[in-house]
Amino acid sequence: MNLFKKFYCRTFQIFMRAAIPFMPYRQPEILQSVNDVATVLKNKRIDKVLIVTDAGVVKCGLTDGLKESLKENAIAFAVYDRTMPNPTIDAVECARELYLKENCRAIIALGGGSAMDLAKACGARIVRPKKSLIKMGGLLHVRKKLPPLFAIPTTAGTGSETTIAAVITDASTHRKYAINDFSLIPHYAVLDYKLTLGLPSTLTAYTGMDAMTHAVEAYIGRSTTRKTRAKAIQAVKLINENILTCYNEPTNAEARKNMLFASHYAGIAFTISYVGYVHAVAHSLSGMYGLGHGLTNAVLLPVVLQTYGKKVQKKLSKLAKACGIASAEDKKAQAAEKFIARIYELNAAMNVPKSFEEIKDEDIPKMAKFANMEGNPLYPVPLLMNAKQLEKIYYKVKA
Ligand SMILES: [Zn+2]
Missing domain, CATH: 3.40.50.1970 (Rossmann fold)
Structure with a gap:
């Protein structure tokens, strides 16, 4: 992304962030x-x-x-x-x-x-x-x-x-x-x-990882507040500890209750602090091929986190430590890696695929354009990317 566009995106996001306390957010x-x-x-x-x-x-x-x-x-x-x-x-x-x-x-x-x-x-x-x-x-x-x-x-x-x-x-x-x-x-x-309680296991996996994505994208973005960071941590912790139980024991009342509240907390976090490119890319994929929202997010989340690389290390490390995914002694890079590894591990344990056969090369520029339009300048992502840069993400999840 060129410097002028970067400046425009970041200025827009700073303005939006400054406006948070004056916005009529309410909770149901x-x-x-x-x-x-x-x-x-x-x-x-x-x-x-x-x-x-x-x-x-x-x-x-x-x-x-x-x-x-x-x-x-x-x-x-x-x-x-x-x-x-x-x-x-x-x-x-x-x-x-x-x-x-x-x-x-x-x-x-x-x-x-x-x-x-x-x-x-x-x-x-x-x-x-x-x-x-x-x-x-x-x-x-x-x-x-x-x-x-x-x-x-x-x-x-x-x-x-x-x-x-x-x-x-x-x-x-x-x-x-x-x-x-x-x-x-x-x-x-x-x-x-x-x-x-009766939610089929595949849907439990996809929707649960959607909630995980909400919490993670809100947390690593640049427009967080103390409240949204706390809600995101609560959500990631609950999802990390309960999603596999729900997947394996669908009628476990305690785990189901925890997941429902986790999803709600993640909702509070991202409605104030926004999502990021995982959602922007996921929306374009599901719009083009009718793929489920949760499925596309689950597949994309670890891939986009890896693409953000160093830009996201500090925050991912904090999140990983706060949720018990990494230990307090872990170095930043190591803790961030553990977080991404845990997402891959959860996906694998719930049979979430790693790529999509539906993706066609010729559709990628159009989808990347949509993702760029959705994400920029609105989403306060850790690393700004233009359509051309976003295209690479599609290739990474193309079967
Ligand atoms: Zn979502």
């Missing part, structure tokens, strides 16, 4: 059980809601408890259950039409990151009927209060229940882009670990 109110949702709705005198979910979640019976408790409290509901991974603009519009047709007055997202992203974008379109989703991409283009939004994660990964972002795919260009606005932070987050 935490509810411990799906049954609490009906109580809140009743207090707000809301009698009809839209549930945004996906067919798999419905089939597993995960919406049953919520539906029953709504019925018991005489709250009617419409269900949009066609959420697919990587939600598209069309899907958001379908959900919005249903909300309006059924006269709903609140939105409940129940599912993984995709359901929550779709619900947030749907809420944004409801309060901004004249503004297209594409125009809402980027930072602070919604600027209007959403209808009451409840987020009920069924995976421990995205942390979307506490973040300002909704990631949407433009199906016509295969481009994924993020809408970031404080109004997208859900009003309520339901952290009910019982909903994650």
Whole structure:
């Protein structure tokens, strides 16, 4: 990256960092059980809601408890259950039409990151009927209060229940882009670990490593605060200690609970301190080939950390020591290496692949361009890279 661009990126990031204390960050109110949702709705005198979910979640019976408790409290509901991974603009519009047709007055997202992203974008379109989703991409283009939004994660990964972002795919260009606005932070987050007990092991691995990536990218970035560093450390420690237990013993309540809270803490960390190039590259890969978000992050995380090299050593070493991955006596370089090795070790223990057969040489420049557009100047990464430099990362994970 040339000096002028570097100067521009870093100045932008310094400005954004200085603005953190003045930004209207808020955290959702935490509810411990799906049954609490009906109580809140009743207090707000809301009698009809839209549930945004996906067919798999419905089939597993995960919406049953919520539906029953709504019925018991005489709250009617419409269900949009066609959420697919990587939600598209069309899907958001379908959900919005249903909300309006059924006269709903609140939105409940129940599912993984995709359901929550779709619900947030749907809420944004409801309060901004004249503004297209594409125009809402980027930072602070919604600027209007959403209808009451409840987020009920069924995976421990995205942390979307506490973040300002909704990631949407433009199906016509295969481009994924993020809408970031404080109004997208859900009003309520339901952290009910019982909903994650049946999560298949592959999803446990991918979503858990997504949360790990959130915490690591937030921590090694240049816009951290004392609070986000603490939350990131808590998250990495919990994930490091619990992810394999969840993978091997899916119904271990304690480990599931820990992972759900880890994912939430990682969400708090990255919504204030941002992610980095792992996410920028991952978004372009999953936009192009429909690969899962967590999977792409899991594969890319150690590779990007290695690419950052010396620039990230000090912070990775601190993180590794704080989480018990390296010992206090380890030298900086050694501790950082141990951290990266641990990520590879976790990936291997959960059968996460090391590369993607889908990647085609001719697609790489386009994807790198998207990653560059997403990452620069917004993400306060430890080492700035332009599109040409980012291309190398794709080759490293190409089978
Ligand atoms: Zn993520």
